[in-house]
Amino acid sequence: MFKLRLDDRVERLTTERIKLVGVPSKPLPDALKPLACLSREWCSTGDLREAGITPDKIEALIRAGVLSFGLGRESFPLVARTFYEAQFPVHAAAFPLLDWLDRPLPIDTVWIGLPLCHLTNMRHSTAIGLARVLDGLTGTGVPVLGVLPFMNPTEKCLQYLHRVHTLSFDAGKRLGILGGDHRVAWALLKAVRRSTPTGLQVRYIHIDAHHDLYGSIDHALSDDVAHSNFLLRLLAGGTIDEAILIGCRDNPAPVKQAVGRGFRVASVGDYSSVEKGARAKGYTHLSVDLDILDPSAVPDVSSPLAGGWSVDTLMTTIREILISETIDSVSLVEPGTSASSAAIANDILGALSG
Ligand SMILES: [Mn+2]
Structure with a gap:
């Protein structure tokens, strides 16, 4: 390819x-x-x-x-390939480097890992979840091109994301980011915004138990970006024009506040309630946080919340979205740390691969 x-x-x-x-x-x-x-x-x-x-x-x-x-316009940052091969030799060997050159990619998505681990709180280390998912992927036919070795979404991380995004676009593929915590979606969309023409509408579809709009709108751009406030920052900074929250089940007050501030945020229970209608061609990112699922399926996600979806509901929703809309990039974030959660994450990854 x-x-x-x-x-x-x-x-x-x-x-x-x-x-x-x-x-x-x-x-x-x-x-x-x-x-x-x-x-x-x-x-x-x-x-x-x-x-x-x-x-x-x-x-x-x-x-x-x-x-x-x-x-096309970009080369792949080699460091992401070498880091991935060193950390996951078995999975990397299933679709080796030369295959990326000589063979067509069997799926529509170029997957990149981005750990962004919180080293201060190992219980919350979503990097462990990422590692479990990749360990469990061997033999599933979902190739991963590389893992960007970043603990935080630094400027360098954004530059690399911009490169892999351009590369995937020029290859006629969608970019998929496997997290890591939800800041991976923040980092990718910041990187994407740098190359989108002025005026292009950026739409963000968020499937998550939480709205990730926590924190004060007044301080949204001065506080550190966190997995709990990244969506507020994307809206306040003009990185995205519109956010569609699907299946969110925590305190709705911050959603109402964001709407009151004039941000285009819609929160719905399921995808059938999303307003369809004609839409100008823009850019759309679909992000899935594993905690959308009920804790009975994935008890070990970092912030479980009772009353979530079944795996079937999530799979069906992803398929409906991929059929109904043009999705330009996807992310799967905050996987749990057990092998059983990783197996579920692998199925979701397969559905998101298109
Ligand atoms: Mn989230």
């Missing part, structure tokens, strides 16, 4: 020598002489094989930072 080109780290390349940024120039080994004809344009692995560079060598050159892989 992806193509190859010389990495930006390659400062100079002739038939005799190669110079990487910050490293002294070295003689170019005979076996790599065909690289000298490469430009900064994308080429396929087939082109390189015809020139005599074997698949083993191609992979080694990617890992050495001489070649980068990607498509």
